[in-house]
Amino acid sequence: MDRVRVVGRRILCGILLSAWVLLPASGWGAPLAPLPAPKAQKPAQAELGRRLFFDPRMSGDGGISCATCHMPAKGWGDGQALSAGYPGSKYFRNAQTLLNAAYNKRVFWDGRLSGADLPTLVRDHLTEAHFMLVDGRLFPERLKQVPAYVKMFKEAYGGEPSFGGSLKAISAFLHTIASRNVPFDKFLKGDKKAISAEAQKGLALFRGKAGCAACHNGALLSDGGFHALGVPENEQIFQDPLRHITFRRFNKVIGVPNFMNLRADPGLYVVTKEEGDRGKFRTPTLREVAKTAPYMHNGALATLEDVVAFYDKGGGSGPNKSPRLKPLGLSADERNALVAFLKSLSGEAVSAKEPKIPDYEIRKLGDN
Amino acid sequence: MDRVRVVGRRILCGILLSAWVLLPASGWGAPLAPLPAPKAQKPAQAELGRRLFFDPRMSGDGGISCATCHMPAKGWGDGQALSAGYPGSKYFRNAQTLLNAAYNKRVFWDGRLSGADLPTLVRDHLTEAHFMLVDGRLFPERLKQVPAYVKMFKEAYGGEPSFGGSLKAISAFLHTIASRNVPFDKFLKGDKKAISAEAQKGLALFRGKAGCAACHNGALLSDGGFHALGVPENEQIFQDPLRHITFRRFNKVIGVPNFMNLRADPGLYVVTKEEGDRGKFRTPTLREVAKTAPYMHNGALATLEDVVAFYDKGGGSGPNKSPRLKPLGLSADERNALVAFLKSLSGEAVSAKEPKIPDYEIRKLGDN
Numbered sequence: 001m002d003r004v005r006v007v008g009r010r011i012l013c014g015i016l017l018s019a020w021v022l023l024p025a026s027g028w029g030a031p032l033a034p035l036p037a038p039k040a041q042k043p044a045q046a047e048l049g050r051r052l053f054f055d056p057r058m059s060g061d062g063g064i065s066c067a068t069c070h071m072p073a074k075g076w077g078d079g080q081a082l083s084a085g086y087p088g089s090k091y092f093r094n095a096q097t098l099l100n101a102a103y104n105k106r107v108f109w110d111g112r113l114s115g116a117d118l119p120t121l122v123r124d125h126l127t128e129a130h131f132m133l134v135d136g137r138l139f140p141e142r143l144k145q146v147p148a149y150v151k152m153f154k155e156a157y158g159g160e161p162s163f164g165g166s167l168k169a170i171s172a173f174l175h176t177i178a179s180r181n182v183p184f185d186k187f188l189k190g191d192k193k194a195i196s197a198e199a200q201k202g203l204a205l206f207r208g209k210a211g212c213a214a215c216h217n218g219a220l221l222s223d224g225g226f227h228a229l230g231v232p233e234n235e236q237i238f239q240d241p242l243r244h245i246t247f248r249r250f251n252k253v254i255g256v257p258n259f260m261n262l263r264a265d266p267g268l269y270v271v272t273k274e275e276g277d278r279g280k281f282r283t284p285t286l287r288e289v290a291k292t293a294p295y296m297h298n299g300a301l302a303t304l305e306d307v308v309a310f311y312d313k314g315g316g317s318g319p320n321k322s323p324r325l326k327p328l329g330l331s332a333d334e335r336n337a338l339v340a341f342l343k344s345l346s347g348e349a350v351s352a353k354e355p356k357i358p359d360y361e362i363r364k365l366g367d368n
Numbered sequence: 369m370d371r372v373r374v375v376g377r378r379i380l381c382g383i384l385l386s387a388w389v390l391l392p393a394s395g396w397g398a399p400l401a402p403l404p405a406p407k408a409q410k411p412a413q414a415e416l417g418r419r420l421f422f423d424p425r426m427s428g429d430g431g432i433s434c435a436t437c438h439m440p441a442k443g444w445g446d447g448q449a450l451s452a453g454y455p456g457s458k459y460f461r462n463a464q465t466l467l468n469a470a471y472n473k474r475v476f477w478d479g480r481l482s483g484a485d486l487p488t489l490v491r492d493h494l495t496e497a498h499f500m501l502v503d504g505r506l507f508p509e510r511l512k513q514v515p516a517y518v519k520m521f522k523e524a525y526g527g528e529p530s531f532g533g534s535l536k537a538i539s540a541f542l543h544t545i546a547s548r549n550v551p552f553d554k555f556l557k558g559d560k561k562a563i564s565a566e567a568q569k570g571l572a573l574f575r576g577k578a579g580c581a582a583c584h585n586g587a588l589l590s591d592g593g594f595h596a597l598g599v600p601e602n603e604q605i606f607q608d609p610l611r612h613i614t615f616r617r618f619n620k621v622i623g624v625p626n627f628m629n630l631r632a633d634p635g636l637y638v639v640t641k642e643e644g645d646r647g648k649f650r651t652p653t654l655r656e657v658a659k660t661a662p663y664m665h666n667g668a669l670a671t672l673e674d675v676v677a678f679y680d681k682g683g684g685s686g687p688n689k690s691p692r693l694k695p696l697g698l699s700a701d702e703r704n705a706l707v708a709f710l711k712s713l714s715g716e717a718v719s720a721k722e723p724k725i726p727d728y729e730i731r732k733l734g735d736n
Contacts (some may be wrong), residue, residue: 060454061428062456086429129503129505133429133501133503138614141616229625248504252505253505263733360609
């Protein structure tokens with residue numbers, strides 16, 4: 001019922017907004033559009049999720065929280081090329097922003113989970129050996145010895161702290177981390193002064209000569225699809241033992257043939273096992289992109305200027321490279337205009353006050 | 369076939385030694401006897417096991433090894449009343465010595481695993497959330513990036529580093545940690561000067577007035593059975609949140625009814641779920657006992673003197689207390705003699721040289 005209502009609301013929003021929406025430049029994909037309002041969350045559930053998001057007791061060693069790799073002050077990523085991973089491990093891809101994460105069709109750079117099932121995404125992060133490595137039967141017992149959480153679970157879900165409830169609460173919180181007051185959205189809604197003349201020039205290039213909107217379209221500025229760009233490998237994956245080990249184990253467990261001789265991140269191939277998908281990665285949203293350097297699935301490009309320069313020379317090289325990538329012949333002014341446009345896609349900071357972590361306080365026996 | 373041969377060899381040893389073996393004092397249990405020779409291990413396998421035993425990369429966070437809680441210098445225990453457990457957790461029972469562990473019929477204080485299957489015992493320790501929390505698919509990938517291990521696995525098992533192979537190798541190593549040159553064994557074999565006159569007086573009490581040999585019999589000085597002694601609870605389990613949480617989760621996962629209101633360690637009950645087994649714990653071996661303070665399943669008694677005094681007053685109180693426990697009315701001299709006897713059960717230090725932990729060195733691609 002809830003989902004039906006939300007879909008209905010989104011369709012309604014689409015109709016109301018259609019007057020201001022820019023049609024796609026070249027017949028590809030969905031038009032650029034303001035972000036629909038986030039799905040309303042029950043405040044008690046989202047607030048519980050916020051508290052759990054920052055609590056390191058959600059990890060196996062009680063030392064790292066979701067916020068360790070998804071920091072509000074770093075655009076909800078970690079600001080590193082490759083994300084840190086669980087102690088004793090290091091991960092082999094860039095930690096993506098969680099801003100607007102609830103709008104994704106598929107999640108992870110290889111699209112291995114559905115964006116429609118956020119609790120499963122949260123579970124994967126909490127339990128995986130390279131992320132937070134928590135035992136799903138241990139951490140609810142931890143939460144039960146924190147009176148503040150017992151009270152909050154009762155209010156949010158009418159019961160005791162649980163694994164499933166924690167996944168749902170964090171998912172509810174993720175829905176609240178959405179772009180707010182983005183200049184480009186105001187522009188789309190008719191305020192022609194909301195973005196600079198240079199950014200407007202960038203928009204024209206984005207939809208025209210530079211062809212960005214072919215894949216970066218729709219309200220997220222992402223087609224949700226998978227494309228190979230020939231981004232250079234991040235050699236740390238093949239030189240840093242901890243990253244290499246995590247990379248090998250991941251590819252082994254997900255069933256990549258001949259995983260022991262991989263010399264490149266297979267991308268979407270890990271899901272489909274189709275050679276034609278090797279090297280393809282999910283088009284990331286460009287909303288809030290100015291806050292989430294470094295860029296690409298492996299953090300290989302440090303700045304937005306580097307990203308624009310990468311596309312200007314027609315991308316890199318590698319298997320299955322998208323035929324859409326061609327040298328663009330952009331002038332310095334044009335590259336700057338594109339960067340100005342990309343910067344207009346960030347709104348005011350979406351922060352979440354870091355809560356004080358509540359202390360353990362053993363429950364009175366008999367109250368359990 | 370191997371098992372048949374070992375059993376045959378043990379029977380043969382029993383016959384050869386029978387001339388020296390002391391008959392049980394009171395018709396209970398197996399006679400006191402020298403420890404049979406440990407089952408011979410392939411040196412390449414036991415040596416690999418020794419190296420892995422000390423390597424912290426066997427744990428989830430790469431920070432703790434088997435030797436963290438089973439230190440050769442602490443009689444292969446950790447010298448604590450309650451063992452440390454994985455970071456972010458604390459365990460709720462005493463870390464038992466690994467000396468002679470390969471001779472046990474059942475393992476853990478509650479007997480929840482078979483002593484005949486050491487690889488499963490090792491697996492439990494490596495993977496459990498409260499012990500080492502390693503992912504069984506991650507750590508062989510770690511080992512494969514260490515050339516020394518690749519070489520050793522090839523020699524020991526003819527293949528690559530694997531999870532199962534690691535469990536077997538550590539099990540092989542455990543077989544080598546056995547009592548050597550224990551004075552009491554020499555005494556049993558006829559050297560009447562091997563233990564002091566006071567210890568001989570203690571032995572007589574042990575087998576007679578004090579009744580210890582009723583349960584502490586056989587070559588291990590343990591009947592391998594389960595008895596309730598009324599040992600006082602270690603209140604840390606109910607006061608330290610990290611211990612309490614581990615205790616609750618363990619009892620929940622193993623299916624103890626009403627686990628949330630437990631006010632005492634259920635012992636064997638967790639396995640059988642029979643009320644008559646509540647509070648019963650496995651009779652520990654007394655071999656090497658002088659090295660493994662503090663004592664009892666929860667470390668509640670600090671010294672051998674405390675243990676003898678505990679039995680002298682007839683044990684503690686609690687459900688299912690063994691009818692064998694009665695006030696003994698021992699004199700100070702008698703208590704001292706019993707302690708002298710217990711000390712004669714320790715042999716020369718069984719040490720294992722702590723290896724230098726080999727560095728990671730990424731394998732050449734193509735050699736994998």
